[in-house]
Amino acid sequence: MKLHSVTLHHIKMTLKTPFVNSLETVNDRELIIVEAIDTDGYVGFGEGVAFTSPWYTEETLETSWHMLKDFMIPTLKAQVLPHPSDVEHLLKGIRRNPMAKYAIEGAIWDLYAKREGISLAEALGGTAKRIKAGVAVGASEPEVMLNEISKRIEEGYERIKVKIKPSQDLSLIRAIRKSHPSIDLMADANSAYTLNDIERLKELDQYGLLMIEQPLAADDIVDHALLQKELETPVCLDESIASYDDARRALSLSSCRIINIKPGRVGGLSVSKKIHDLCASQNIPVWCGGMLESGIGRAHNIALSSLPNFTIPGDVSASSRYWERDIILPEVIVENGSIAVPDGSGIGFELNRKELERVTLAKEIR
Ligand SMILES: O=C(O)CCC(=O)c1ccccc1C(=O)O
């Protein structure tokens, strides 16, 4: 495989409704779509999932664009690429910037699978034909959240995640449990707590949550280990796991019992697979997180979720969860609580070029 050119598309998609968590309100989702073309004319797509401001991690859309344009694309264009799993090593000289790395590495995985005439899921070693769909419900007034939860359950979602913070946690979870005593329910705090809140967090144990996601600071796997010792509810780490080594260290400290894998957060599909394998070897279940992706990123998440240790439904939901119209065809749909893993080559969805152009703000060919 040899790259001929890479086009970066800066897009802006309007969310059906703003997505609110303890740190940020997202109204419009700006993303980078990476279109990589090789010298034989095969095309692969990847997605840069950094936000426009550094609230979730330090990367932004602009920093990703810079890293891709000035460092990553030139490095990868300069050589023959034996296999997508080599990209991680080829980009080792560029520190961090995992979302930018994933954006180009994901496109190369899609390109590779298309060259081989196999699905991305198969290329990654995935086996599931369908994956269970979960959905995240953003923070809002409790009545609004309860209504949305009922709607999502009617739509077939079998695992609901809600955003919590100290000013809206126990009463919210209690109210949800009253209406839905046995639904698979979990809470994501996006680091809204500290160890001073330990008694409050212990109270959550009585509601049978599947897990609590990222209660403490992004950079604190030590405090998470102390917290996990005190809680019956499994702790799941999201922001704290930005690399394979972070996962290895978190498991050796018992900082969590579950890991949320987002390929953008950890630097690519190859790293995601390695974390998946490490967790499998230690009986730690994983699930695929979401980043308010367009259909391109969603397609990658579906393929990744077909690996066998993705035993918990992720934040992988239908295109219509966030978008009036997606940039892929067909769109991702949820049927009977699950999503089909496509068996066409590569990501298994076509780019809706007309829709991509409609949402494009800027484009650059390297
Ligand atoms: O539905 C989704 O795409 C995931 C929603 C979500 O929780 C989220 C969305 C954007 C950034 C971070 C997170 C998170 O998991 O913390």
Ligand SMILES: [Mg+2]
């Ligand atoms: Mg999270």
